[in-house]
Amino acid sequence: MFNDIVDQLVDTLVIGMTYFIFDATVKRVNPKFTNVNKEHELTLNNNTKIEEADVHLNVEKSRYQFIKINELKWDIDKSNKLLDIIGILVEVQNVFSITTTKGVKTNKREIKIIDKESAPVMLTLWDNYAINEGSKLMDIIGENPVIAFSSIKQIDYQGGSLGTTAFTTIDINPMITEVDELKKWFTLKNGSKKILLKASNEDKYKKVERIEMKDLMDKEYKTILNQYYYFEGNIVNLENEKLWYNACKTCKKKVQLKGDHATCDKCQNDDTEYTQKYFGKFKIKDSTEIITVTIFEELETLIGCSAIEYAISSEKYKQKLDVCLSKNYYFYFKMDSKNEGSRKSRSIVIDTMKERNAQKRSIIDVEDDEDKKGKKIKIEKD
Incomplete structure (x- = not known):
């Protein structure tokens, strides 16, 4: 779709709804576009008509080609490839603004997700995702929802992380079997973020x-x-x-103290909250x-x-x-x-x-102490 057509349809299409689409072109995706993980694309034009359908098609399953977090490999030659990831939301940071190396000011929010076989991995929400979807995730972090991400990319940041792209979609608890499996696993782990993080840190x-x-x-x-x-x-x-150093509570970068105020260059905040970090x-x-x-x-x-x-x-x-x-x-x-x-x-x-x-x-023996009405515990070193 081109810009003028996008402007016409931006308020018409809703994720999850079913539509009849008339006078559009279906063709195979150009293989040169390696960051597209679909086989076909739909091109709309000025004559295209879209009508909402009375029936609902469940296409959630076919939308994703999930890869497990622990199977992600950092390969600089494939860094443009888009991925589908699913995981339990375990952490959401506050949003903050940064200026990129190209001088562009944008919004950024970092979250962490986890699945059954991985340690937590950081995923960065950029631009409008940081504001819109990020705010929704912040509101429901206490529920530890299952989040499905499509078309995200790997980032060479803090040893390897993930980030949204212009093509990314973010679904909260979509109706697919992977969600039920993760929720069941979460329940068996007592639904505790602390337990999950401890278990994952041991597994890694x-x-x-x-x-x-x-x-x-x-x-x-x-x-x-x-x-x-x-x-x-x-x-x-x-x-x-x-x-130790004085760190911005938002981005964890070093701050400069000026009197009673702390300045964070990364967040471009002249009065940021800070703490001490090792x-x-x-x-x-x-x-x-x-x-x-x-x-x-x-x-x-x-x-x-x-x-x-x-x-x-x-x-x-x-x-x-x-x-x-x-x-x-x-x-x-x-x-x-x-x-x-x-x-x-x-x-x-x-x-x-x-x-x-x-x-x-290690406790190797426990016996009753009748004199003191308690128990004697014998301990030895491994």
């Missing part, structure tokens, strides 16, 4: 591949969305003295190599307090951080497009970490 490390730090720097690795690796090493040095660079070594790793919010697990608490009482918690130096850890990371580029400068961003010799305590 089940298929990790161990590598040596030297191989990490020298070998080629496929950049696959949600593909994780890990290596073992010792923390030998802290590179930056200040472990940011640490460490030298790590094993028997083969020394590299630099960047750790963000996972530092809370390492230090034992939030970035806000650390900013207030840094000297108090720095002692615990010093104890971590020279300890041995497993470092987990995603070989995404961002890490693929930074590793060439002997640097990597860590997703999570675990102490190698961390001891767990």
